[in-house]
Amino acid sequence: MAEVKLTNVNKVYSNGAHAVRGVNMEIADGEFIVFVGPSGCGKSTLLRMVAGLETVTEGDLFIDENRINDVSPAERNVAMVFQNYALYPHMTVRGNMSYGLKNRGDSKEEIEQKVIAAAKTLHIEDFLDRQPNQLSGGQRQRVAMGRAIVRNPKVFLFDEPLSNLDAKLRVQMRIEIKKLQRKMGVTSIYVTHDQTEAMTLADRLAVINNGQIEQMGKPIELYKDPKTLFVASFIGSPQVNLLLVQYDGKFLKSGSLEIGGFEGLPIAEELVLGLRPEHLRIDDQGKLTMKIDLVEQHGADNLIYGSLEGAKNEDGDDLELCLRLNQDQEPSIGDTIKLSYDHSNALVFNKETGNRLI
Amino acid sequence: MLKLSWHAISGHLILILGAIFMTAPVWVAFMSSTHSAETLFREGLQAWPGGHFFENYNEVLFVEGGVMKRVTASMMLWNSLLLGIGFAIGKVVISTLAAYAIVYFRFRLATPLFWIIFMTLLLPLEVRIIPSYEVVAGMGLLDTHTGLILPLIASATGTFYFRQFYKSVPEELLEAARLDGANAWQFFIDILIPISKTMIAAILIIMFVVGWNQYLWPLIMTTNEDNYTLVIGIKQIYQVLSEGGELPQFQKAYALTILATLPPVIVVLVFQSWFVKGLVESEK
Ligand SMILES: Nc1ncnc2c1ncn2[C@@H]1O[C@H](COP(=O)(O)OP(=O)(O)OP(=O)(O)O)[C@@H](O)[C@H]1O
Ligand SMILES: [Mg+2]
Numbered sequence: 329m330a331e332v333k334l335t336n337v338n339k340v341y342s343n344g345a346h347a348v349r350g351v352n353m354e355i356a357d358g359e360f361i362v363f364v365g366p367s368g369c370g371k372s373t374l375l376r377m378v379a380g381l382e383t384v385t386e387g388d389l390f391i392d393e394n395r396i397n398d399v400s401p402a403e404r405n406v407a408m409v410f411q412n413y414a415l416y417p418h419m420t421v422r423g424n425m426s427y428g429l430k431n432r433g434d435s436k437e438e439i440e441q442k443v444i445a446a447a448k449t450l451h452i453e454d455f456l457d458r459q460p461n462q463l464s465g466g467q468r469q470r471v472a473m474g475r476a477i478v479r480n481p482k483v484f485l486f487d488e489p490l491s492n493l494d495a496k497l498r499v500q501m502r503i504e505i506k507k508l509q510r511k512m513g514v515t516s517i518y519v520t521h522d523q524t525e526a527m528t529l530a531d532r533l534a535v536i537n538n539g540q541i542e543q544m545g546k547p548i549e550l551y552k553d554p555k556t557l558f559v560a561s562f563i564g565s566p567q568v569n570l571l572l573v574q575y576d577g578k579f580l581k582s583g584s585l586e587i588g589g590f591e592g593l594p595i596a597e598e599l600v601l602g603l604r605p606e607h608l609r610i611d612d613q614g615k616l617t618m619k620i621d622l623v624e625q626h627g628a629d630n631l632i633y634g635s636l637e638g639a640k641n642e643d644g645d646d647l648e649l650c651l652r653l654n655q656d657q658e659p660s661i662g663d664t665i666k667l668s669y670d671h672s673n674a675l676v677f678n679k680e681t682g683n684r685l686i
Numbered sequence: 687m688l689k690l691s692w693h694a695i696s697g698h699l700i701l702i703l704g705a706i707f708m709t710a711p712v713w714v715a716f717m718s719s720t721h722s723a724e725t726l727f728r729e730g731l732q733a734w735p736g737g738h739f740f741e742n743y744n745e746v747l748f749v750e751g752g753v754m755k756r757v758t759a760s761m762m763l764w765n766s767l768l769l770g771i772g773f774a775i776g777k778v779v780i781s782t783l784a785a786y787a788i789v790y791f792r793f794r795l796a797t798p799l800f801w802i803i804f805m806t807l808l809l810p811l812e813v814r815i816i817p818s819y820e821v822v823a824g825m826g827l828l829d830t831h832t833g834l835i836l837p838l839i840a841s842a843t844g845t846f847y848f849r850q851f852y853k854s855v856p857e858e859l860l861e862a863a864r865l866d867g868a869n870a871w872q873f874f875i876d877i878l879i880p881i882s883k884t885m886i887a888a889i890l891i892i893m894f895v896v897g898w899n900q901y902l903w904p905l906i907m908t909t910n911e912d913n914y915t916l917v918i919g920i921k922q923i924y925q926v927l928s929e930g931g932e933l934p935q936f937q938k939a940y941a942l943t944i945l946a947t948l949p950p951v952i953v954v955l956v957f958q959s960w961f962v963k964g965l966v967e968s969e970k
Contacts, residue, residue: 381861402867414858418880427876428866475862 337387365536407476585638602675614668719940773897781844
């Protein structure tokens, strides 16, 4: 049980890479925080600083009001689950789980009891005497989790723990992790670049870009109300459709396409209009005309891809548009359809700064 | 079909010839060591067993004055074992520690130091034998087991192998251990050593054989017969033989030679499977 606080945290690696830039964050007791962002944005670095595996170049880290910048990883009482599990290959599952407790000086009986309890929670009690190379990927993952929970740490840290599992197992473990975290109420930070994991696990989500937090909030807030173009394009799957437009006081213009209904936007500046695939709908009165060139059936819904008539992308080609429809609506390839959208859901950004205007 | 079997036959023929070529001298030495001095002197080397096996080996192993003036072969065997084992263990201890320092403690001189160590691979012991002798003599360690073993245990080869191995160990293992509260020493003992145990076994075996076969250094180092190793003993006995006077004791020389080859052979045979595993398997 712990609160975690980061104030103006910076990380500059010895090779000069400025991986984390002035991050401020307050994590409440028991909260599940997820870091998402593109590869190399500094998610792992930030997590590893909390773990104590990287030094903090500037700024302060606190767990429960205690500044922990200079506290050793073990004394921070945090546990980490690694992407490759990092189990000790020569130790049994029991050995792996008890190693930390042994180093901490717990008594034999105490260790055995804690290991059994943790193993039960994770359904690995049958494997306690096996070595990691005698376990499947999923079982190893559980052991890695077991090694984390057995110490009853103040904070759980996860660095892409599920990315080595197959899709089905990933979903299953995701749900288990969430339940486990709920049950234990341990403050957790979870790094992933998987959208769905991020959206489903997080109490609050931090979108990180280039070492900075672009936006932090509840997953649904970030989806509905992204503050920047980056966040809008990062959250949501399939990705939001982006149209390069200019405002002439009345219409948003892209090529020969004119879209009305917007007010108060800066004139003659490069803007970006974002329309989410799920907010577009077929409507014979619609202003947008799309020529379908691909239909993907996902079961519950269909994703329709095509080119938007008149609109150009940055390369001057017809703009590719994606549209999500119910499974009962299935237009054919080659059809031309009219689309409309809800104005309240449209997002407009300044292209230069990436800031949201509407 | 015909061609295939012809291949097999010629292949086997070559192998059999090679095997005979390799083992025949050992066989002849062994057989000759079971004959009396007279037989050998009169009839030359023997290809078949004679009747003096127990007599010869007993004299060589246990009778003072049987081989040298005072020391017995069992004493020399013991010295050789000490040298072989001390050499092997010393090398493994030093090189695991050195490699650990180079790989895990990123002090500024780690890379240049490693390359210096690596370059000494190119320099055989013989190059530094005079200064080494000076140092050992200065420390008053001449004619001691310590003096015999200590200057030999620094191992560039071992350090190099362990460095390569440690570099292949995933970094997360160290990080997991740190989070588990292990200090540098515990990580080394609890994690790194156990996961490199097949490698350690392989290096122990190789180094035992190398240590056992050390010649020049023990020759220079030891003046007292009590500290002779088997290899030195063999050299001495042949020297005595060629100086002559009495009836040459060739059977003893051969017995000594056979005794000298036995321990390395046994070690390699017994630990063969480990040895191969250590060289082939990259356990992580
Ligand atoms: N040990 C290091 N030394 C120097 N630079 C590093 C080191 N580790 C990471 N970096 C740099 O810091 C930046 C952030 O790296 P980090 O590993 O935190 O990214 P990430 O967000 O976790 O990416 P991914 O999703 O690919 O894991 C990258 O530009 C990377 O090149
Ligand atoms: Mg990472």
